Amino acid sequence: MTTTETPQDTGIGKELATGRFTDEMLAQMRELIGTELRTDACVNNEYATRLAVLRFAEGIGDDNPLWTDEAYAASGPFGEIIAPPSFIFACLGSVQVGWRGLGGFHAETDVTFHAPIKVGDKITARVWFDGFDGPTDSSFGGRRIKDYLRQEYWNQDGVLVARFICARMRFERGEMQKRRTSRTIELPHPWSDAELERIEEDILAETPRGAEPRYWDDVQVGDELDTLTKGPIGLTDEIAYVASGAAPIPRLSAHGVALRRYRKHPKWAFRDPSTHALEPVYSVHYNDYAARLQGAQIAYDVGIQRTCWQLHSLTHWIGDTGSVKAVHGQYRAHVYLSDVVRLGGKVVGKEIDADGDAVLHLETWAHNQREQNCMPGTATVALPRRAEGTV
Template structure:
């Protein structure tokens, strides 16, 4: 039982610890495993079981926006969107992540953490667009020693997202650390922090007031000429992160690997792919490895003290913070982020950043470069990152969004 938690009395309370500790397959990295993975470099992966969305319907867009906590009515109010520079109802710039984000691949018996992402956002996804996702395995680095586990390797993948017109709407390059789970689980029992965090009622009420006070910039342009190097970005607060926050992200299309199923549907999957699941020590039901984000036994079996957030969920928060700051007429062109440390259930995260540069880029757009942070209540930056954002300029008659909307309309008119 994790320190600081209060548990009700149940029939499982008196079960021996050996019967209530979840176990997942454990392996060490050897030459056979390395050779098997080297043979897979460059492979286009089969991802049908982890594709969560392929059509940006009104409801799919609303569920995804709700699952990342995005309150901008641009994504859910069709009339407002038609009056915007998009000219039609549109999905959030992160919607491709809700179509497909990641996959469990290779390294049987090792634990895995998504550790970094680089994303290019190329074109808008409009309501009722169809998005076809693909994933390529680009290879790995390592093995190398780790302070957290015995040894680890880092995989690299590239996702592409193509709409029904053959237009690339986004590309994601992402990395996953794979580690020797047995060594990590042994080391993970010694923690210097208490989870979940002990909040007073007054403290969480103050956090909730801050959450409610933060609004997207909306239709008021943020002019490139008015932004200076050193300017602070607006803040975005998440938390205290609750179980439903994780469930909402999953329900909105975010990153279940494989797609979540129940009863016989799940049993057939787990029978074919035993590494996808483990047996919950209390309920005795099989649960997906992905449940580390909402099941404490799963998190503990991974060597982590408590349930924690999803890497791509955190990535969506970074892009949401930038979109809220720059407004509906600007375009987030590129982001990158590293996921350092865990965001546990009960944590509060403040996202923000600073403008570090401004220029006219090779596309002729007026852009700003920013650094970003995601800081928890302990003062840890759990997601340092960067971004490039195209802003409207008074010297340009068309906004970055309107430019992309016109390009999309031109493609649609020819098809």
């Protein structure tokens, strides 16, 4: 069997699958609405071990000692290390369902947080397909649909830790590829040495609020969050995120394990024409060739990776005694390798909510160097009060 025959014989080629929306596909997907999905191939961490939490925190660039330093955390509000709220994504990022041969982008995230994750907790994820909207026409990539997965994370005591609504755009790759040249920008971004030095100085100057409480009483509507900088995004940033246990859907694997999976599911993979190796569709996040097949310019970040940065920005600002109750984010434009993203936000409201918590409502953003808000969002955080019983 020759190399050129292999892709044809196995159903794996040098291109990503280029399926199209059909009435039959849409009917099949409607029949799946309400189905609970299998998660075995997508679970990365069941237990929040100290090293799993450390590896994840490092994978998103979050050095808050509340997640990583046992001595520091012992004197904190929980008396021990807890995981950053985004650790749920290191347990299970998401699951693929249906839409054979179509491309997909994570488009929007809604998460509510209900309990902290402590070291030793066992987290069980359950996922349901909640349906889809469309198809509708768009100038960005032709016809598309928006589908919804509901993901719930429960601990060993039967307590709901978090609920995550994952919305994805599905599109016909051929149409997305046709429009790729209309979105051409200069990549990698041509940073000067002086610009890079300023970026790194900003990053090194950032420190978490830490043990000093930020009181609800002291915050005013219009106050802005500290700026948190990520980048320039590099290949190792994406590798560190994957190695932390986050995102792969299904899990990334190698050699015979991967080959057997790809033979069973040929549309999960393509053959890289440069290395001749089989690569997963997920490699759009670190493989330029795959990213171009997806209709992008070069490799780009992971959607929920951006939400992890948003949560890092929030916990960085609220301090150890605050908590994140909810976040929302829309993924607008790719964050390409070489991009810099600056995250921030401002207070747009404050109240005592139905749970009796003193909360702030925030508008959040993530601006790249092209002055695009690549993740407009919102958040709700709870802070301690200086005097109980006062409003």
